Amino acid sequence: MNLLMYMAPISVICFIPASLFIEKDVVRIAVALAREDIRVLWYLLFNSAAAYLANLSNFLVTRHTSALTLQVLGNAKGAVAAAVSIFLFKNPVSMTGILGYCLTILGVVLYSEAKKRAR
Numbered sequence: 001m002n003l004l005m006y007m008a009p010i011s012v013i014c015f016i017p018a019s020l021f022i023e024k025d026v027v028r029i030a031v032a033l034a035r036e037d038i039r040v041l042w043y044l045l046f047n048s049a050a051a052y053l054a055n056l057s058n059f060l061v062t063r064h065t066s067a068l069t070l071q072v073l074g075n076a077k078g079a080v081a082a083a084v085s086i087f088l089f090k091n092p093v094s095m096t097g098i099l100g101y102c103l104t105i106l107g108v109v110l111y112s113e114a115k116k117r118a119r
Contacts, residue, residue: 003059004055004056004059008052008055030044058070061073069111069115072107072108072111075104075107075108076104076105076108078104079101079104079105079108082097082101083101
């Protein structure tokens with residue numbers, strides 16, 4: 001957890017100036033949106049909290065398992081997100097994509113079985 005504690009302030013120092021340079025009107029637009037609808041501030045706060053919790057969960061998974069497990073979970077998350085996108089939003093997918101998703105799920109299942117047998 002110490003690494004997250006050290007990385008967060010450095011990220012703020014690096015990314016705020018970069019975002020202000022790249023997105024020149026972002027502060028003016030955010031203030032204007034917040035004046036129109038106060039919920040914008042809640043959305044920004046919720047988004048920041050969700051990003052922090054995502055980083056925290058990544059560090060906790062790595063701490064209690066391994067970096068490889070974190071990577072496998074990331075691949076599984078991508079395949080699940082693609083499946084939800086296909087079924088919920090009816091997004092088109094090619095046969096190559098289907099094969100890739102199937103191989104990803106197979107890899108996740110095989111990794112899970114290998115971890116179980118190693119215990």
